[in-house]
Amino acid sequence: MTTEFPFEAETADGDLTSVGTSAVRIDGLDKISGAAQFVDDIDFGPGLLYAAIVESPYAYARILSIDTAEAEAAKGVVRVATGKDFPYKFGMYMEDRYIFAQDYVRFVGEQVAGVVARSHREAVQAAKLISVEYEVLTPLLDPRSAVADDADLIHPDLDDYTHVPWFFPQADTNIAHWRKIRKGDTKKAFAEADYILEDTYRVPRYAHCAIEPHVTVSKLDYADRLTVWTASQSPHTQRHLFAEALAPLGFSHKDVRVITPYVGGGFGGKAGVSMEILGAAMATLVKGRPVKLRWTREQEFYNTYQRQGVVAELKVGVKNDGTITAVEHKLYWDAGAYVEYGANVVNAAGLSATGPYRVPNITNDSLCIYTNLPPGGPYRGFGYSEFHFGLESHMDRIAEAIGMDAVEFRRKNAIVEGDELAYGAHMNPSGMIEAIDRTAAAIDWGVEEKSDNPNTVIGKGIALFWKAPAMPPNSSSASFLKFNEDGSINISVSGMELGQGYLTVMAQIASEVLSVPVGKIRVETPDTDRNPYEWQTVASHVTWSSGLAVEKAAIEARGKIFDVIHQVYGYEDDSLYLEDEAVKCKTDPEFSKPLREFVIDGIQTEDGTWRGGPIIASGKFMPEFTNANSDPETGQGGHPNVHYTVGATGVVLEIDKDTGRIWVRKAALAVDAGRAINPDLVNGQITGGLVQGLATVLYEDMRFDEGGKMMNPTFTDYKIPTAFDIPDEIIPIIVEVPQPDGPFGARGVGEHTMIGAAPVIANAVYNALGVRITSMPITQEKVAMAIFEKSEN
């Protein structure tokens, strides 16, 4: 059976000239020359003010009093703000946050007050003069304790919170959302299974570590216009949340303008709204003056979204022939003090926690649990990296237990086009089998390798991955396109160039339709006043969704071009085509009209009058086949995900038997891009995502003390990879099974490349040492201890 799509994207006739080529990225010159401007690089003149934030030292406490008098009198201070100034709630999917804390603080670092001063130094000094009196409460730091019957309620008013209709908060508990999937008869399937494996896997919290910290400059001008320059993945969503949160002050969306220049890395950390609301709010208190708020690296760790930790209880049943018959996956998410964004991570994981397998009987429970740790939120992989660690470890263990090759077991059960998904819809076309085979071949799967060094052993591993964009069902993209006098083009979109190459890919799509070279197309970062709507640059959806909006605008422009030619020369539209920046005609090979001759000025006719005029066009895309209206008890009945992107990861690693040190000798990663619009950029995602994923399993994790304070909020203590800490060899593999509704068949790949990295290391470590590690990270220390314990037994 094939999946039906209401929109069939256009594919070019004949050979492609731009799509599929590794065009040099159009933002490359800016970036290698030092010209690229980030928010912190913009000059605002001598009127610029600086903000500093007073933060809670306690994970859970009641605010008894705040004394700001001394700070207000301090040198250089212009204004002090507290929760009293802004008693307004906000949130992306659930309104559970205040701009500044009101009566309670719920994590270490929560903002209690802010100071605006003439210099950064004065703001920081004055913030230290604000004294806050707290009644300290006992924090809940573990998600499973937080769901105990007698646990304190972190949000006693949970039942009154506004949220999207696909969340199911459990009143009088700390469960902010419970995504359930009930499909088939899991109980019966386990009773009839030949083999069942049950275990618990643990994944800690992680930090995005974009090298550019969050920074925002906000200004309310004398005409009550609020402009916010932010390092953000989500200009329109930010505008929307600023306008909504500050609506009591009289703002409408048209009065709020968000400008997002280049952003120095996002990885989900700059999606939605976090610290930016503080800058926007404080600017409303100092009319006429721009206010800059820049997070320190420490704040970047403990007071932006964090990747949520999870405890995953997994039970899988199989037949002796290797057929998976049932999956029961219970995910206890440590979602933190506020879940306004993170609850959707929990939702996404719950929908897809079977992994990329055909499973007839499913019981998934994904629980979003409030704790007194920093707010969880989006991080590249959006819940999938977390549950794949246990799931793909589990699949290896089952294959071994029933005496089947781990690759063969996965090939047998891998989900393919038309298979039924956990929520009842059907799987899109996918190159999973090809991805498995090419990955296995790249690491010589099945060929045992021996180390020349007697102190080291070699292990191989494989892990599959899948992920769907997690979005509201009506998330949209839009584009404007205009020609210039010389036939060059400006395109306006509101996706963000995060480094993935989005601007270049949009140019390539327009280039393909309009036969204008990429070098003659300018696409720039957005300004919500001028650029058309885009929901957010998250979910690995912009190549697909914004790409479709650009493709549609280009097709509309082409239609207008043909109309002018038809009016003047009489050729039928369907006989015309574009080639080498000119209109040509199938029925008149002599005819060629260069675009630059008429796309602004039009064409003069025999009577001296003109036809045509500036060629401008627009395009939009909204997936009109999705809906989130599923049964809360079973998850059946909706179509929440647009499609899945799949792939496989394989590694060959070497381990020192004495020290536990791991070297990744070779890593291969195959991802089904549908169509790689720019293969170099896809390879960039594969290499970068794989290394980021390997870091989560080999080096990184957030550590908190018993009071809920993060203990390692610096690059000295939270180690991200340097140029030394990468595999000796990375083999990127691009699979291309077209997505029927994608621009030229493309689907997203950005997040997927890190999802398989953690379990593939766990599997290769087991292969090398016979030691199964079920908690992340798999550090040198942990491996050394496991080797030691094994030798003791």
Added chain:
Amino acid sequence: MDLKLKVNGEDWALDVAPADVLLDVLRERIGVKSPKIGCERGDCGSCTILMDGRTVRSCLVLAIEVDGHEITTVEGISYEGFSELQNLFLQNNSFQCGFCAPGIVLAATELLDHNPNPTRHDVQEALAGNLCRCTGYEPIIEAVLAAGDGGSE
């Protein structure tokens, strides 16, 4: 305090406070924005500049310490047209978000100035103080090796 220095070939004379940090003076007083603020404690390398041809983390240097010295940033390197190294970075898709790029261009420039034919290990060592979260470093290393005539192990 009086500070005289040369920045990208241009002479500057400024009055600075004893605690002023070179990175802030470059960005806020001189208007050179390519050195970035990433961690303010010498961990990330995004504020890297060349001082008399050697890389320095400008967040760890007091402005007054560079009195009489010559500072080069990526703006200075780009002024006369791109270096071979910069062009190779462009061709190799070596950078994604670009925030670490100015520091890495300078770290690699220093390496090639002193070791025109580096090995992979040399390149990794030269770049180990500059964090990049996007690329996985591989396309950066490949470009530097190519700039060094392909390198040799």
